[in-house]
Amino acid sequence: MKHTISVLLQNKPGVLSRVTGLFSGRGFNIESLCVAETLDPNVSCLTVVSRGDEAIIEQITKQLNKLIDVIKVTEINDKEYVEREMILLRVKAEAATRAEVLRVVDIFRGKVVDVSAKSYAIELTGSASKIQAVIDILRPIGIKEIVRTGIIAMSRATKTK
Amino acid sequence: MGKITGSQAVVRCLQEEGVKTIFGYPGGAVLDLFDALMDSDITNVLVRHEQGAVHAADGFARVTGEVGVALLTSGPGATNGVTGIATAHMDSIPLVILTGQVPRPLIGNDAFQEVDIVGITRPCTKHNYLVSNVDDLVSTLREAFHIARTGRPGPVLVDLPKDLIATKLTYPEKTPIHLSCYQPTFNPHPVQIEKACRRIMRATRPVLYVGGGVILSNSSKELTELAEKLSIPVTMTLMGLGAYPGSQKLCMGMLGMHGTYTANMAVAESDLLIAVGARFDDRVTGKLADFATNAEIIHVDIDPTSISKNVRVDIPIVADCKNALTAMNKWFDAESNFKQTEQAGRLQPWLALISEWTAKHPLAYKDNNDSIIKPQYVIEMLHQLTGGQAIITTEVGQNQMWAAQFHKFDYPRHFVTSGGLGTMGFGLPAAIGAQMAFPDRTVIDIAGDGSIQMNIQELATAKQYSCPVKIAILNNGYLGMVRQWQELFYNKRYASTIMDVVPDFVDLAKAYGAVGLRATTKSEVEPVIREALATNNIVIMDFKIEREEGVYPMVPAGKATTEMLLV
Numbered sequence: 001m002k003h004t005i006s007v008l009l010q011n012k013p014g015v016l017s018r019v020t021g022l023f024s025g026r027g028f029n030i031e032s033l034c035v036a037e038t039l040d041p042n043v044s045c046l047t048v049v050s051r052g053d054e055a056i057i058e059q060i061t062k063q064l065n066k067l068i069d070v071i072k073v074t075e076i077n078d079k080e081y082v083e084r085e086m087i088l089l090r091v092k093a094e095a096a097t098r099a100e101v102l103r104v105v106d107i108f109r110g111k112v113v114d115v116s117a118k119s120y121a122i123e124l125t126g127s128a129s130k131i132q133a134v135i136d137i138l139r140p141i142g143i144k145e146i147v148r149t150g151i152i153a154m155s156r157a158t159k160t161k
Numbered sequence: 162m163g164k165i166t167g168s169q170a171v172v173r174c175l176q177e178e179g180v181k182t183i184f185g186y187p188g189g190a191v192l193d194l195f196d197a198l199m200d201s202d203i204t205n206v207l208v209r210h211e212q213g214a215v216h217a218a219d220g221f222a223r224v225t226g227e228v229g230v231a232l233l234t235s236g237p238g239a240t241n242g243v244t245g246i247a248t249a250h251m252d253s254i255p256l257v258i259l260t261g262q263v264p265r266p267l268i269g270n271d272a273f274q275e276v277d278i279v280g281i282t283r284p285c286t287k288h289n290y291l292v293s294n295v296d297d298l299v300s301t302l303r304e305a306f307h308i309a310r311t312g313r314p315g316p317v318l319v320d321l322p323k324d325l326i327a328t329k330l331t332y333p334e335k336t337p338i339h340l341s342c343y344q345p346t347f348n349p350h351p352v353q354i355e356k357a358c359r360r361i362m363r364a365t366r367p368v369l370y371v372g373g374g375v376i377l378s379n380s381s382k383e384l385t386e387l388a389e390k391l392s393i394p395v396t397m398t399l400m401g402l403g404a405y406p407g408s409q410k411l412c413m414g415m416l417g418m419h420g421t422y423t424a425n426m427a428v429a430e431s432d433l434l435i436a437v438g439a440r441f442d443d444r445v446t447g448k449l450a451d452f453a454t455n456a457e458i459i460h461v462d463i464d465p466t467s468i469s470k471n472v473r474v475d476i477p478i479v480a481d482c483k484n485a486l487t488a489m490n491k492w493f494d495a496e497s498n499f500k501q502t503e504q505a506g507r508l509q510p511w512l513a514l515i516s517e518w519t520a521k522h523p524l525a526y527k528d529n530n531d532s533i534i535k536p537q538y539v540i541e542m543l544h545q546l547t548g549g550q551a552i553i554t555t556e557v558g559q560n561q562m563w564a565a566q567f568h569k570f571d572y573p574r575h576f577v578t579s580g581g582l583g584t585m586g587f588g589l590p591a592a593i594g595a596q597m598a599f600p601d602r603t604v605i606d607i608a609g610d611g612s613i614q615m616n617i618q619e620l621a622t623a624k625q626y627s628c629p630v631k632i633a634i635l636n637n638g639y640l641g642m643v644r645q646w647q648e649l650f651y652n653k654r655y656a657s658t659i660m661d662v663v664p665d666f667v668d669l670a671k672a673y674g675a676v677g678l679r680a681t682t683k684s685e686v687e688p689v690i691r692e693a694l695a696t697n698n699i700v701i702m703d704f705k706i707e708r709e710e711g712v713y714p715m716v717p718a719g720k721a722t723t724e725m726l727l728v
């Protein structure tokens with residue numbers, strides 16, 4: 001099972017390596033990891049996507065909580081939440097396929113951010129499933145390069161903390 | 162108030178924490194600190210190797226319950242301490258380790274004796290710090306002590322750049338420590354206590370499974386009260402020994418890989434396992450799928466990560482063991498449906514079954530030849546001749562297991578052993594730490610001929626600080642525990658476990674200004690121990706024991722704990 005965990009951390013040197021060290025040292029897997037400052041410059045927010053059964057996710061949550069620099073851990077899978085990932089793709093765009101690529105970009109509400117004679121660079125934002133769909137559709141046309149940010153997530157406002 | 166240097170502030174902080182003795186080794190990065198210490202009433206015990214410093218601080222902490230302090234220089238000084246730090250971490254021992262670091266402008270430049278010790282020790286400390294701003298120095302040290310001693314204790318390392326401790330600062334007033342991100346749960350949830358107690362009242366085959374948490378939280382008294390109020394038999398982990406008196410009737414001894422037949426059978430047949438301050442380590446559970454399959458589990462621990470980590474728990478209680486045990490005792494005292502005599506009667510069949518197991522397979526060894534020495538006999542004699550009052554430290558291996566099995570520990574903080582990490586070389590420096598804490602008590606390191614050589618250099622430390630520690634080497638000429646596994650599981654192929662060359666330990670003792678005694682037959686054991694105990698100096702007792710004696714019972718790794726190999 002895939003789980004998204006949001007972690008508020010003290011924004012101090014070495015804190016990120018405490019978190020990643022915990023995952024590697026205990027054999028927990030990291031599917032993606034994003035981290036950046038929050039509104040409060042002393043606090044950063046880390047979103048980690050991991051896989052495991054309930055017991056493993058429970059351990060991950062508890063172990064994260066045990067780190068002294070961790071302020072708050074929220075497992076956001078069982079809640080109403082929004083998740084987004086951004087992806088940059090360089091796609092082959094030759095005479096025969098240029099129009100097709102643009103159509104796909106349009107359907108998925110992406111943007112062409114760089115153009116060359118033989119390729120387009122595309123920027124796209126969406127949920128994990130949307131990102132996957134775009135990749136699946138563009139792959140036959142020819143994807144040359146992909147860069148992804150990893151998932152960030154946020155609980156919906158209706159739910160209280 | 163005038164300004165003082167960082168080093169002076171460190172010293173003042175140590176004094177503020179009540180530290181009288183630290184264990185350390187100097188070097189370029191910490192010259193200032195050692196210099197500042199000279200102007201204080203704090204004694205630095207100059208060890209002979211930094212691993213020894215950390216183990217000694219650890220031994221000091223284990224017997225006193227206070228935070229042990231070690232002071233090491235940068236680079237190799239710090240890395241030499243890592244095994245000691247990991248040892249303390251695995252056994253949840255409160256330590257503050259101060260390390261020197263190269264000056265701040267040089268950090269990251271591969272400077273002379275620079276090492277990223279904060280990075281290296283991140284996974285084996287409870288927390289660690291590199292102090293990079295002199296205004297944070299004192300608050301960081303206070304936090305370090307606070308974190309080391311509260312909650313589930315553990316080692317905290319503070320890395321101090323050389324230029325920082327030379328910088329002047331105004332020493333800040335002491336204010337209460339409040340760390341918003343670090344709030345251990347000390348008090349049990351009353352609902353959980355009630356649930357647990359009601360479940361205990363229905364149990365027909367309850368077992369108390371007690372670990373080091375009870376020692377760390379100083380709750381032997383509360384545990385003993387609960388066990389006796391409810392007539393519940395007690396088994397202890399290696400780290401828990403002494404939490405409940407080993408010579409009491411309800412005591413079943415240690416459980417797990419080298420546990421007693423009774424303890425392992427009782428856990429297997431139990432309908433309610435009450436784990437207190439224990440963590441279901443693999444050396445305790447054996448094959449997990451077959452562990453305590455008939456039992457519901459109540460688990461008291463201050464560390465939520467210990468609960469349901471290896472074994473699913475039915476009634477978790479996150480709390481300091483002392484508070485949880487007190488709450489349980491109070492609950493039973495207030496419960497009108499609970500009658501102590503009725504409870505004792507109700508559990509009679511269970512206690513009878515337990516006595517039967519003990520009668521059938523007591524802890525035992527074959528002792529039918531007076532020309533040889535059985536190691537178990539040495540341990541029994543040590544116990545007898547000290548009246549069980551000595552502080553016992555151990556090395557690791559068979560010596561450690563025989564000590565755990567055959568010395569009946571009646572008091573907490575009398576057994577000092579490396580449980581989680583199993584660190585050979587722990588016992589001698591730990592004994593020095595214990596002796597520094599209690600100069601008037603008898604401290605004995607039960608050692609193996611292999612392990613004792615790992616930190617043998619600390620004999621000089623013991624001599625320099627007049628620590629009359631006693632070392633009982635169970636000399637089998639082997640890395641005995643490994644040899645035992647080779648005997649059982651590798652067709653007796655003794656690959657690299659035969660120690661053909663060892664020093665003459667009697668001569669070695671002399672070289673260090675200590676006393677060396679040797680026993681080669683059973684009848685020599687008692688006089689050697691008597692003489693050692695009467696000697697106000699370090700004594701090495703070299704017991705030439707039966708070479709291929711094994712530790713039994715034994716549960717082979719990965720087997721169910723009921724599948725014991727017996728004597």
Ligand SMILES: Cc1ncc(C[n+]2csc(CCOP(=O)(O)OP(=O)(O)O)c2C)c(N)n1
Binds near residue numbers: 560608
């Ligand atoms: C530092 C370290 N290295 C290796 C081991 C693995 N090991 C465990 S017991 C043991 C043998 C110990 O030999 P000795 O001290 O003579 O004790 P005995 O088992 O013979 O009583 C070894 C090598 C260890 N526990 N610690």
Ligand SMILES: [Mg+2]
Binds near residue numbers: 635
């Ligand atoms: Mg040996």
